[in-house]
Amino acid sequence: MPAEETRIVTEFLRSRPDDSWTFEAARKHNKAYSMLEKALAMERAQIVEEVTTSGLRGRGGAGFGAGQKWSFLPKDVFPRYLAVNADEGEPATFKDHMLIECDPHQIIEGAAITAYAIEAHYAFIYIRGEFALGAERLQQAVDDAYANGYLGKNILKSGFDLDVIVHRGAGCYIAGDETGLLSSLEGERAMPRIKPPFPAAQGLYAAPTVVNNVETLSTIPHIIRKGGKWYSELGVNKSTGTRVFSVSGMVERPGNYEVELGMSFRDLIEGLAGGIRGGKKMGFFIPGGASAPWLMPEHLDEPLDMDRASELKTMLGSGAIMVFDETVDPLLVSWRLAKFFAHESCGKCTPCREGSGWIEKVLYRMANGLGRPDDLDLLLDFGQNIVPGLNAPFAQTTICALGPSTMSHVVSLDRWFGDAIRERLQRDTDRRTRLEVRSA
């Protein structure tokens, strides 16, 4: 049977590619906000219960249970805030981009239901600065929702008030970390914060705050519609429901695919995305965004399951699958990733600030024929000071997960290509020595 998508959050936007983002289309063809109406008639605890039952896990990267996250809010502490993480910055991830541009009303509806469930009267949508069209459509959608009484005071005569503020970022990867995002929302430099206190206790403006990803919130109306139980029956094990995967790289049909969790990497990459471009063989692939450790062709039959990914010492992360064919030099990929992390390190913690730059410099010389025989071991050795043990799930000496991300590709290099790279470094060194001898 050919692999097929299971469309839930992408169903409507795929069905109306020309106007799915407009209020009229969303109302008319997708009954947008009808689930908000339903939710406003429900008990708050009941909504949390449904979401907990659904087993929905955060789609931003960490995969933390959404209902569980909501239930961590301290009782009777107000005001509370909802922050919507629309700062999709993980390289090769473009699922939220599509959801924002093509179905903003679904996000707003999900955010409104969530805000109601956690008793927040302000929701801040922190959208990545580069998403110009997305920000425009989202703002329009928010304006339309206000105009039609789905936001603002006394929503649908329920007595519930909610203001939604769309805030554009200024272009910074680390604003996608939940505490970095909160710093940025407060008008400060986006720098992650020490936890504890966790955002649920003291988040935005030191008030209890829930930070949820765009895709997570887009799922909420569907859970309200069909119930948590329905959703929990989709997927596999503790990875319930569907996820939108951004498949990119050297495949025939790159793009976003919403599939039921549990599908194999092979069905997704070879089935839906059409396999490796130009009939070549696969070299390796990154299963969960730039921060995730790499997998090899022999893992293609593994299921898309967050817990299974952990067993494989990697993660599904942000749901971005980058595929590289056999002609790609893994060292160059690694160097490019290192360059990204070195550029985006916020500078707060010493190991990441200084280590990311050092990693980039060492990888640069390794990838360009200037390596030394023990360069890989050097990286693995000082990398231990960012990621003690170098063993997934990564421990870290830094505040946020950017620290370990700077090392995950290096660990993968060693794991899958270690011997070849060490040989190559030795070869490069020998060649340089010969050249030096000859020119002497």
Added chain:
Amino acid sequence: MTANAVPMSQWPSDYAYTIPVAGDQDVVTVTIDDKVVQAPRGELLIKVAQRHGTYIPRFCYHERMKPVGMCRMCLVEVDGMRGLQISCATPVTDGMVVRTESAAVKQAQDGVLEFLLINHPLDCPVCDRGGECPLQDQTLAFGPGESRYVEEKRHFEKPIPISDLVLLDRERCIQCGRCTRFAAEVAGDALIDFGGRGEETEVITYPGQPFTSYFSGNVVQICPVGALTARPYRFKARPWDLEAAETSCQSCAVGCRGAVESTTNRVVRLLGVDSEPVNQGWLCDKGRYGYEWIHADTRVAAPMVRTGTSRMTEVSWPEALDAAAAALRRVHDEHGPSAIAVLGGADGTNEDAYVWARLAKGVLGTDNVDAQLADGLPAEVVLGMPRATIADLDRAKAIVVLGVDTREVLPILHLRLRQAAVDRGVPLVDVATRDTQLTRHATAVLRHDPGAPADAVEKLVAALGGEKPRTKALDALADATAGRSGPVVVVLGRPSVAEPAAPTVHAAALLAGVADVRFLSALGRANVHGALDLGLAPGFLPGRVDLESGRAHVGEVWGVVPDAVGLDATGILRAAAAGQVRALVLLGADPLVDFPDRALARDALEKVERVVCVGAFPSDGVEHADVVLPPTVWAEHHGSTTNIEGRVQRLARIVTAEGSTMEAWRIAAEVAVRLGHDFDLESVEEVQDEIARVAPAFAGVDALLLRRARDGVVVPLADHVDELTLGAAPPGAGVSWEPIPPQPAEADNGAVATPVATPAPAVALHRWSGVAPAPAAAPADAYSLRLVAAATLYGADRVVVASPSLARLAEDAARLFVNPRDLESLGVADGDRVRVTSSRATVELPIAADRATPRGTAFVASNLAGAGAADLIDIDAPATDLRVETLTERER
């Protein structure tokens, strides 16, 4: 006290974040490297460890700032917690087992230091911090032996000035954020921040906005590397060549503790020392860099006498002292004691003040003595009001700042007030004519016309009494104070020298009726409180007793005590102008510079026959003098001083005196000998012992106690004996960059065992009646602007003028600040020169728009050189009203 949450910095953020603490016992047991210790629950692990002899290395953590957890140097292993924990942001909980020296910790420390050093230049031999550098020390103690980094290090242009005083070397910076957090969280001047990302992260100022904080020197001190340096000390010395001694800063009356350092007999640096009750380690820039004047070329180096009308001739000390004594004797014999007056003395030591008071009152017999020059408050009020300590601010029910801009007058007190309001949530009331730097932190802001605070204060008193006065500001105050305990602390200063002190005294009298009210004096001159306490005020004898009640007790030692209450500074100058005061002794004061009414000062100095000047600088009145007796100055002499709360602290001598100078108290004793009185005082200690014996408020505060008391002694001792801390400070305490200490000695050196004798004052101390009549209101004139004139930090005093680094900061001339709307109705532009006319004079001044100044008022800094406040003010007028006219095209 049980803390459920520990304040922390989530820098960058302005909001109050806390680290939650689990458990409910007050005291918890923690095991640190197999050593079982007890600590208050919620205290930070790094602090507990240090107190018990385990130094955990750190860079970003600073004892006086909230933890931020950035540098990752203080990682330790805590059983049961995943991964390593930063000990600077981990509160201790019961049963915690901590390892600070395990293999994992060692590796993390090695790693952090290796990372810090990859981009840090190894230029220690030419770095000012080399030899006292935490990075250097901790690399040696905890770091790897060599680096594996072979690439090019990060490069920046260096150094770049971030202010007139501070330079930044971005290559040396290790991005610990101490400076940026200090600026934002402690000083409230968030003028520096981080820019850039990754290893290109750098400390930046905002475009066109240099780091012009009054507290910028602190970031140099707390920088853990040599990234921040200050012009005055840059390349002046190597740390190992420095001699250091703990002392008190004498640039204002807070008396911040500091370590004064010298090399080759020159003072080169002053560092803040952490004294919990006083300055908590901080210094303002004026204090920190105001030492250069000690070695200024303009200093008077030898005694001089006037020979002829304009010529001053250097003479030997015996000749000069003879001349001074002869001049005083002649006036005394011909015109009686009341023809002699003594002005000043607020910049010396307590010993100087005491011996000069004894000379004036006990030998010459005159009570015309005043340490203040009509710019403060009546001694009767200052000496007799119920007093607060600085630490009372932390636990006050409410703080009332009455009329004074503390940031300009007492900068470190301003930091304490800010801390109380911002970090401790103490309700703060700002009663003034114009906005100050505390206004934005105030719970209630009460504005009143210059010289008329009574209405506002009456309402405030009602609100503090629990009434709901139905104004928004005061309702907010009533809500904020409801349920709070503690004293109401009033910070009382002189809001403006353009009006008499009477309205302020009246306002203080109203506030004196509030339950459990205490006053903290905000007089600015360094040792004005010591001078007043020790008798340099009309009507008072040493030790806060008035002439009558102290006559018998003081007279026992002195022999003579004046019969009647004498004149204050204004009275003295008036009497001099009228020919009644014929000899004037100037103790480091020049009426032309310091007195608010320059015309009266000029008249007085022209009329007076003999002027004896004990001054180190031309601005101390040297040019008017017939005899100049140059005294030693701060850092050249021992002694003690008294700060705003009445805390007596010791000064250190670190350099030998310049030229041929003599301690001021010794000058007085020498003059006394020539007038037939031998005080038999040979050393500072002997003077201190005599003060303890004679001055009732100083009972028990003798030389021995002053030497033993770590944070000084608050007088009267009987009321504050519980606050005494005896014995030496623990190793490493104080200087804020925390050198790695040796194992602290568990036992005190035995000094504590000796009990402190706390004799009650022999005579009941003066108490202010708290009664002051309401002054008549000065009718306002709709066409005039009412003048407010108060001191600014970088004024024309000798500390600033004679210190090259600070002199650059002092603006060259005064400006007239008025509300932008007044500026508009006057039809002049910001920066224009205007003609300003008062009842006294007409001067030309540049005008400046200032939103802090309300309509109908004008503000001029009272202590700037050039035309300004002192020309305009008539000391006899109840207010100073100004007419402002534009200049014609030709006049411009």
